[in-house]
Amino acid sequence: MTRKTHYVVGGEYADTGFTAIAPGKVLESHGPFGEKEAYDYWRMITGRTVDNALVRYTIQDETDAELAVWYVVGGEFADASFARMAEGRPLEIYGPFARKEAMERWRAITGRTVDNALARYTVEQQGEMDLRRLAGG
Structure with a gap:
């Protein structure tokens, strides 16, 4: 059941x-x-x-x-080391989603930001998100 x-x-x-x-x-x-x-x-x-x-x-x-909850996390970073967010740019968090919907959202976002080499987004599971690492802090 x-x-x-x-x-x-x-x-x-x-x-x-x-x-x-x-x-x-x-x-x-x-x-x-x-x-x-x-x-x-x-x-x-x-x-x-x-x-x-x-x-x-x-x-x-x-x-x-x-029960697994997924998020799309990322944004525009300060440089190609992807260690910290660009000045005035917040860490973006979209979700929660089921895995399939998270992947669809990730594809849509990365498709819009493909021309920006400093934009990076990942799909993260709720229990494993390290927001400080993702935000470069």
Whole structure:
């Protein structure tokens, strides 16, 4: 039997496109919850943040086979050592995604940045992301 778990995922985004977390913020993931508990938590957290148009939370359902969460992480770096982000450029984090969707997003982003030798993006699993390494800090 497949067990289904639910997570409340979100936070403050850079803009109302809700594709990139705001600079200095992190994507929040709360759970796992049962279905009712996830809805109750979502209702509580969205009630507290209703006045901020840049904050969004969603309920994500996952079966045991889908528990791996992936992100596309990167941006424009200062030089070809890819050790630190370019001046005024934040570390970009897109997700969470299932692996297939993360790869599709990575292809779309790298296709748009192919002419920029200092842009680099990777697909990272949630538990293995080292944001300090990725941001060059």
